[in-house]
Amino acid sequence: MQTNEVEIKTIQTTSEEEFIMKPYIDWCFKELMRNPKTRTGFIAALLRLPPEQIGRTTILENELSKRTEEEKQGVLDVRVLLESGTQLDIEMQVLYIEYWDDRSLFYLSKMFSSQLQKGESYDKLQKCIQVGVLNFTYFKKDNFCHRRVRFYDEATGDLYSEKLELQILELPKIPKEYHHPDGIIAWMKFFRGGNKKEMEEMAKGNAYLESAYEDLMEMSQDEKKRLAYEARERALRDQLALQHQTEKIFQQIAEVQGELDKAKDTLAETKGQLSETQGQLSKTQGQLSKTQGQLSKT
Structure with a gap:
């Protein structure tokens, strides 16, 4: 915004x-x-x-x-x-x-x-x-x-x-x-x-x-015109304050969204590492099974 x-x-x-x-x-x-x-x-x-x-x-x-x-x-x-x-x-x-x-x-x-x-x-x-x-x-x-x-x-x-x-x-x-x-x-x-x-x-x-x-x-x-002017000025200040507040909320939402995106990236990276570890574990288990088979044969 x-x-x-x-x-x-x-x-x-x-x-x-x-x-x-x-x-x-x-x-x-x-x-x-x-x-x-x-x-x-x-x-x-x-x-x-x-x-x-x-x-x-x-x-x-x-x-x-x-x-x-x-x-x-x-x-x-x-x-x-x-x-x-x-x-x-x-x-x-x-x-x-x-x-x-x-x-x-x-x-x-x-x-x-x-x-x-x-x-x-x-x-x-x-x-x-x-x-x-x-x-x-x-x-x-x-x-x-x-x-x-x-x-x-x-x-x-x-x-x-x-x-x-x-x-x-x-x-x-x-x-x-x-x-x-x-x-x-x-x-x-x-x-x-x-x-x-x-x-x-x-x-x-x-x-x-x-x-x-x-x-x-x-x-x-002119007193009447001044009152009308000041009423409009106050309304504009209120509108400006509301805009600033809205912009602040949008900025906070953007910051939270950034943190969420960062957390998602970290989670995806962790999942990738976990998958890699599981693959290595499966490979190790396969080698262990092969070794056990050779020992049984011996």
């Missing part, structure tokens, strides 16, 4: 005025995405476009339709429709999850196929992008913090279709030396969080991040 590297901590502050929510908590992230300006700035960074080219953004129903009762339900964190017709599913994943690559493909394909109703033409299909903001390291063989996955023809190297795309943002991999106020990594650093002063510094020089910071400050001072 994968060891969960995520830590969720409640920072102890000396003053209530210093409290600020952490954007990587999924409840807080979804609240931030309700602001059209914040959505526009983040999506512009994802698509590498000037924010003014994004146009209007609309939050859609987050439950994807099912064809049958048996079909698995798809529930998205933030589903956004752009003025161009492009749809984005933006997921903030706080805790490690197995098979994230398969899960993101499932959401992407569900979102893409759910666009058409019975009898509609395929040319109505619009581009769909699944964005995973991960507060853990999933791809451990490299240090790329931002991946853009598209579908290419293996034979020609040409882009097969521009209508399907995956983006994966791994927050723990953010390079420490990056200080530019624009671009996707600036947003990743903001989502990763920090103390009040650090968050304020991150937002400087970027009007869209400044808007997100103002929302974050307002939410942090």
